Amino acid sequence: MKKILSVLAVALIASAFVFAGGNSESQDGPVVINHWYWCSNADAPKYQELIDEFNRTHTDVQVHWENVPQKDVRTRFISSYQIGEGPDTFGMSENWIPEFQAMGMLEPLDSYIENWEGKDDVFSNLWEAGQIDGVQYGMPWKLLVTYMYYRADWFEELGIEPPETISEFIDAACQLTGTYVNEEGETVNRYGYGMRGGAGNAQGYYIWCMTQGAEFYDENGNVAFNSPETVAATQRYIDLYQKYHCVPPSVVGDGFAEIVGAFKSGRTAMLNHHIGTSVEISTALGDKVGVMLYPASDDGNRWSEGSVINNGISSISKHKEEAFEFVSWMSEAWAVEFQSRNLGSVPVLQSVSDMDYFKENPFYAISSESVQYVGQFPKTTHWGAIVQDITVTLLQQALMGEITAEEMVEQIAIELAEK
Amino acid sequence: MKNKSSLSTKAYPYILVAPTLLVIGVILLYPMFRGFVLSFHNHVLTRPLEQGFIGFDNYIAMFHDPIFWLSLKKTFWWVVASVFFQLLLGLGTALLLNEKFRGRALARGLVLIPWVMPSVVSGLMWAWIFDGTFGLANDILMKLGIISENIPWLGNAKTAFPVVIMTNIWKGFPFFAISILAGLQSIPKDLYEAAEIDGAGVWRRFLTVTMPHLRPVIITTTVLRLIWTANTTDLIFTMTKGGPGYTTHVLALYTYLKAWSELDFGYSSTMAIFLMLLLLVFIGIYMKLINKDKETDII
Numbered sequence: 001m002k003k004i005l006s007v008l009a010v011a012l013i014a015s016a017f018v019f020a021g022g023n024s025e026s027q028d029g030p031v032v033i034n035h036w037y038w039c040s041n042a043d044a045p046k047y048q049e050l051i052d053e054f055n056r057t058h059t060d061v062q063v064h065w066e067n068v069p070q071k072d073v074r075t076r077f078i079s080s081y082q083i084g085e086g087p088d089t090f091g092m093s094e095n096w097i098p099e100f101q102a103m104g105m106l107e108p109l110d111s112y113i114e115n116w117e118g119k120d121d122v123f124s125n126l127w128e129a130g131q132i133d134g135v136q137y138g139m140p141w142k143l144l145v146t147y148m149y150y151r152a153d154w155f156e157e158l159g160i161e162p163p164e165t166i167s168e169f170i171d172a173a174c175q176l177t178g179t180y181v182n183e184e185g186e187t188v189n190r191y192g193y194g195m196r197g198g199a200g201n202a203q204g205y206y207i208w209c210m211t212q213g214a215e216f217y218d219e220n221g222n223v224a225f226n227s228p229e230t231v232a233a234t235q236r237y238i239d240l241y242q243k244y245h246c247v248p249p250s251v252v253g254d255g256f257a258e259i260v261g262a263f264k265s266g267r268t269a270m271l272n273h274h275i276g277t278s279v280e281i282s283t284a285l286g287d288k289v290g291v292m293l294y295p296a297s298d299d300g301n302r303w304s305e306g307s308v309i310n311n312g313i314s315s316i317s318k319h320k321e322e323a324f325e326f327v328s329w330m331s332e333a334w335a336v337e338f339q340s341r342n343l344g345s346v347p348v349l350q351s352v353s354d355m356d357y358f359k360e361n362p363f364y365a366i367s368s369e370s371v372q373y374v375g376q377f378p379k380t381t382h383w384g385a386i387v388q389d390i391t392v393t394l395l396q397q398a399l400m401g402e403i404t405a406e407e408m409v410e411q412i413a414i415e416l417a418e419k
Numbered sequence: 420m421k422n423k424s425s426l427s428t429k430a431y432p433y434i435l436v437a438p439t440l441l442v443i444g445v446i447l448l449y450p451m452f453r454g455f456v457l458s459f460h461n462h463v464l465t466r467p468l469e470q471g472f473i474g475f476d477n478y479i480a481m482f483h484d485p486i487f488w489l490s491l492k493k494t495f496w497w498v499v500a501s502v503f504f505q506l507l508l509g510l511g512t513a514l515l516l517n518e519k520f521r522g523r524a525l526a527r528g529l530v531l532i533p534w535v536m537p538s539v540v541s542g543l544m545w546a547w548i549f550d551g552t553f554g555l556a557n558d559i560l561m562k563l564g565i566i567s568e569n570i571p572w573l574g575n576a577k578t579a580f581p582v583v584i585m586t587n588i589w590k591g592f593p594f595f596a597i598s599i600l601a602g603l604q605s606i607p608k609d610l611y612e613a614a615e616i617d618g619a620g621v622w623r624r625f626l627t628v629t630m631p632h633l634r635p636v637i638i639t640t641t642v643l644r645l646i647w648t649a650n651t652t653d654l655i656f657t658m659t660k661g662g663p664g665y666t667t668h669v670l671a672l673y674t675y676l677k678a679w680s681e682l683d684f685g686y687s688s689t690m691a692i693f694l695m696l697l698l699l700v701f702i703g704i705y706m707k708l709i710n711k712d713k714e715t716d717i718i
Contacts, residue, residue, distance in 0.1 A: 103465055253571055381465040399663070
């Protein structure tokens with residue numbers, strides 16, 4: 001009996017060693033690159049087509065894509081890297097690059113890009129989004145610029161012009177709030193603006209404040225966010241909910257799915273987002289939807305968010321050359337055109353941008369027009385946490401009246417000081 | 420020869436438990452030890468140069484952190500309300516399922532559904548039911564004429580916490596129901612008959628026969644649920660992520676967010692150690708109560 005037990009124990013230990021090495025790849029056959037990117041269910045099939053095209057046209061490298069949900073993706077990158085695992089390549093939001101770089105997760109790409117033929121086709125001002133201290137860590141892949149969607153049919157019905165300024169925007173939102181009879185004959189509530197007050201509320205809030213004169217840091221690098229202008233803008237933002245009631249009552253909990261769903265189903269009349277939702281929204285609403293620039297401040301100042309999604313290479317990838325072969329292909333003409341058309345992005349290449357399709361399509365046209373107003377978010381390691389969670393909680397508290405606009409702004413200033 | 424055999428006899432049980440101990444050591448004790456060590460360190464992932472031993476600084480900061488105290492208070496209500504109502508509902512369900520009726524086997528199976536459903540799925544399902552714009556709850560209440568305007572259940576400081584607690588009650592009560600049902604089935608029938616002959620009514624039989632026999636099951640399940648509920652983050656994370664504001668911000672979630680959002684593993688470990696010490700108190704009470712009941716067959 002004991003003999004059997006000891007044989008079993010040895011077999012168990014031996015098999016543990018065998019399986020521990022089970023992940024190692026064979027020497028023959030193509031190199032497999034593991035790639036992570038987040039995609040909504042609506043976009044996932046098209047993204048898979050993109051990956052399939054790479055795999056079809058390349059024999060030495062094959063890409064395996066894992067669709068990681070957007071809200072977990074940052075955490076999963078970091079945790080997998082900490083244990084020496086994770087993908088070879090990954091899409092990354094601009095906000096994460098400083099902290100990823102600080103943790104040593106990113107491979108510098110300058111030496112690869114130097115020999116890459118496609119580099120001159122990329123809009124030169126887009127490289128900066130993936131740079132830290134002059135070193136390139138990301139390949140520009142997707143450009144998303146915030147603009148406004150609005151229900152052109154309802155504006156026409158009420159005889160209102162699309163708002164140019166924040167004051168006109170508030171007036172329009174108030175006028176559009178009320179009830180209407182939908183196509184099914186039901187009387188439903190309608191709200192002027194689909195504000196995002198839940199998860200992911202930071203970008204919308206900062207665009208609103210920056211438009212109205214807020215600043216993150218002054219020219220000496222000191223925090224300048226806690227200014228009277230920011231407090232006033234914050235108060236105005238909160239007023240949309242508390243005073244004007246021109247946003248849905250569920251605003252405090254509304255994240256991406258809720259605001260897009262509300263706009264698509266005719267509950268809200270205006271929505272700020274980027275071209276990433278244009279396919280989904282135009283499919284649902286057809287020609288009832290119009291687009292406009294994000295409103296200017298009352299003295300004419302415009303500000304918008306433009307974020308570049310970069311593809312990066314993990315510093316611990318064992319196949320960096322092959323990884324670059326993939327991420328550079330993703331930033332070349334065929335892939336950029338395919339994803340710009342099908343997944344919604346402003347083309348990052350001059351050659352693709354010049355195509356008639358992108359010049360004539362209203363969503364691309366408004367994105368291109370908005371690019372000139374794009375400002376920069378801070379590039380500090382703490383910014384990821386400020387956007388991801390801290391602002392979300394503070395804005396929710398402010399909307400619920402638990403803290404004042406001033407307290408919210410002061411707290412953000414404290415967080416901004418922690419670079 | 421005799422000595423050798425007695426030595427191997429003595430060693431035998433240790434050899435048998437060694438693999439389990441090894442597994443516990445690797446997946447439980449080592450991480451706990453690491454967490455304990457980390458709680459005395461500055462360990463923010465994005466600031467590798469500032470990492471190092473800082474003594475009790477994290478603990479001092481924790482006791483001065485208003486969000487920590489707020490989260491602790493929320494944890495208290497989260498645990499007490501969830502477990503109390505789970506127990507109550509579980510007990511009622513178990514008593515019902517112990518009666519003979521048609522379709523009882525099916526009902527016993529159906530009751531388990533909330534328990535076997537992954538927390539994330541339950542969280543998402545209830546979050547959509549209570550969605551402020553499209554939610555089923557609003558739709559039903561509106562059609563019944565109880566409300567005239569949609570209520571943002573999860574976006575309102577007054578309703579968000581009760582809603583996540585209610586979801587947790589729904590999710591956890593089957594555990595009580597099934598455990599208590601097993602306890603009920605082990606009570607000898609002749610005790611009830613004897614009590615009935617002695618003139619005890621339904622209520623009296625419940626108090627003097629049923630409850631004393633269920634005591635060990637109730638203690639065990641309650642303590643287990645207390646610990647699990649205090650440790651849980653998935654349901655709240657899925658439904659509200661601690662919001663709106665800090666409305667549903669329990670300590671386990673704060674620990675998670677400190678680590679994975681702010682990447683501050685030192686401070687997060689400090690709170691985790693504190694929570695563990697707090698739960699050890701419950702485990703101590705449990706051990707004491709369970710030792711009292713040692714003579715019963717159920718444990």
